[in-house]
Amino acid sequence: MTRSLARLVAVVGGLAIGWFLFSRVPREVVLVYDVRAVPDASGLEVDLRRGGALVRHAEFPLHGGGEVRHALRLPDGEYTLAWRIATPGGARAGERSLEISEAGTIVLPLGR
Secondary structure: OHHHHHHHHHHHHHHHHHHHHHHHOOEEEEEEEEOOOOOOOOEEEEEEEEOOEEEEEEEEEOOOOOEEEEEEEEOOEEEEEEEEEEEOOEEEEEEEEEEEOOOEEEEEEOOO
C-alpha cells in the first residue's frame, strides 16, 4: 500500500511540474492590429508591456487603414498594449489589456 501511494504521489508531482513548465514555454502568437477605423493612417507604433516592463516595441509604416500582422513568441500572462497611430492630422493613441493563454491569432481593433 505504501508503494502504491508513493507512486501516486510521484505521478501527480510529475504532472504538476510538467504543467508548470509547459505554461512557461513561449507560445506562437500573431497579433493582428486592425487599423481600418483610421483610413488615413501613415504609421503604427506599439509597445507591449508586462508588469510595467517593456517586452516588445515595434513600428509599422502604413499606407491607409488596414491590418498589420505581428508574429511573436510570448509566455502566458497578462500584457498591456500601448499603441499610437500616426495620421496627417495628428496621432491617435490608446492602451488595452491583452491576455495570452494559448497559441493563435488575436485581432485587436485600434483607433476607435
